[in-house]
Amino acid sequence: MARKRFKLTRGILFIWLFLAGLILFLSPQKITNKCQFVFTRIFQLPLKISRSISLSAQTNRNDSDVISRRKFIKLQNHLANLQAQLTQTEEKIDQVTGMKNRSGLEGAKILLADVITASLNSLHCEIIINRGQTDGLSTDMFVLGDNSIIGTISQLSERTAKVKLLTDPAFKLPIKVNGLKTNKILQGAGNNTAKIKLLQTKYKINVGDYVYACKKPGYLDQPMTIGKIKKYTRNEESSLLWDVTVEPACNIQNLNSVAVIIMNPQIQAR
């Protein structure tokens, strides 16, 4: 019996592939993201090597600047964190004199992770790290780079996690500018910057002022530095508001490893 050979025409092939793309597009992101995580895990080594080569090439390009400067920024951020901690402690002592106080990150677990890939442009600012659910991570945990907050965990798989950086246009976080007694919202703006929303011109700010992430019970028990004010101008639409641009406190692009803050490791472990 002659076997009939089945051959797809160009039209049918296109429709099939188009439908596959459409199904992928309409599927929930939680499910489709697993494909991205699987790809990252399979090609983890070549992706890391590729990134390391590009980083080392960039480091060689401005050798005199990066090496000493990075250490300097790291220490500067550490100092800023200590200052914030000190201010907070002083406020607490004033408020509840006599009560026992404990350090903000006491008992917290700092989990180190390697950066597998990074996407930093005006459309997306995210990194993928080699730690996941099995390491006790969960979404919304804060991620540190050179002692400053660089973002939060946005998506998780068993062994990898996506970190939404503070410069990502979809990133929002309550913050406090050093010296001001008001909390505002910081939103990513791409291109290694973020903006502070709705800060009235009655508040005095300066270029170089530190910006701190506010406390978030269960995730961050003390304010931590997030960046510095890069520039500020009057808002074009409302002259009563500042248009404040913030730059991250560390060079995110050059980070090879980061640290995740797990505030309650015992609870996470259960």
Add this chain to the structure above:
Amino acid sequence: MRWLRFAALIIITAIIQEGLINILAITKLNIKPDLLIILLVFFAIYSSTYEAIITSFAIGFLADLIGHSAMGPHMLSFGILGTLLAHLVGVITVRKMPYQALLIFITASLTNISTHLLNALKIQQHTQNAYTVIFGIALYSAILGPFLFLPFAWWMRIKTQQLSKR
């Protein structure tokens, strides 16, 4: 078409695109060439329409995998534009480098715009300078692209002087 070579080529290109290509990034907007779009145009020019449809969707799928946003937008826009391009190349001949560069520029612009719009449809987000970045990537890819056709053709064992029969 040598499909194993094709699979190896797009995976290697994706890995380079994800890390190594940062060496070539310029300006504060971090503009870098899009190797996958260059590859898309290459296969649309130098393979049959049937193969170009498959390669376009496959490259789009891989772009989604290395992308840090939702899955699907790249596959759809790469697939549709790659197919259109393959049909167009069946009518007109694109042999000279300036024409190839122009084709890469137009394809990169349209593909990135449609991907950006599809992404915005799925994930509500406002981005600044998005179109400046898209234009920058398209221009950079157009300048670099035609020079990469030669190594791509060598790897795929395709003779660039002769357009394949459709």
